[in-house]
Amino acid sequence: xxxxPGSACSVCGLGDERxxxxxxLVGGARATLCGSHALMHRRVAPGARSVTxxxxxxxxxxxxxxxxxxxxxxxxxxTAAFSGDHRGRERRRTG
Numbered sequence: 001x002x003x004x005p006g007s008a009c010s011v012c013g014l015g016d017e018r019x020x021x022x023x024x025l026v027g028g029a030r031a032t033l034c035g036s037h038a039l040m041h042r043r044v045a046p047g048a049r050s051v052t053x054x055x056x057x058x059x060x061x062x063x064x065x066x067x068x069x070x071x072x073x074x075x076x077x078x079t080a081a082f083s084g085d086h087r088g089r090e091r092r093r094t095g
Contacts, residue, residue: 009034
């Protein structure tokens, strides 16, 4: 992984230059990020002072516990509305 401005994303190591941007960190340091991590930087970690802080703030969240079990009423209704389970029972009759 790149440690700062360079030819790869400082977070994930993506090396496709078409997807890379350079961002300024707090204090003037610069980091090269892919489009996804640049978006996360703007939304989650605008106060990062170093690449290490940036990585910690935007790290891969897929390893975290699945939070879909902690539903509220609205979340449960949305999950039910968009799940494929109900479609088999509500098919239109043809003919």
